[in-house]
């Protein structure tokens with residue numbers, strides 16, 4: 376059964392249920408260029424059916440991956 380959580384949707388502004396869709400993996404260069412983590416958990420708002428990454432819905436809970444950023448490209 377899919378995992379669900381309640382949050383306020385940044386797109387439709389409703390307090391809505393979100394259904395977990397899975398993890399999307401970006402190529403590392405793309406992730407760094409966009410300032411995103413290389414792996415993003417995706418959730419779907421059940422009010423407006425928008426697919427959102429986890430850090431858009433619960434930004435306060437997702438630490439920015441500074442270790443990833445530091446470990447790439449400078450050596």
Ligand SMILES: [Zn+2]
Nearest residue numbers: 384387420423
């Ligand atoms: Zn929504």
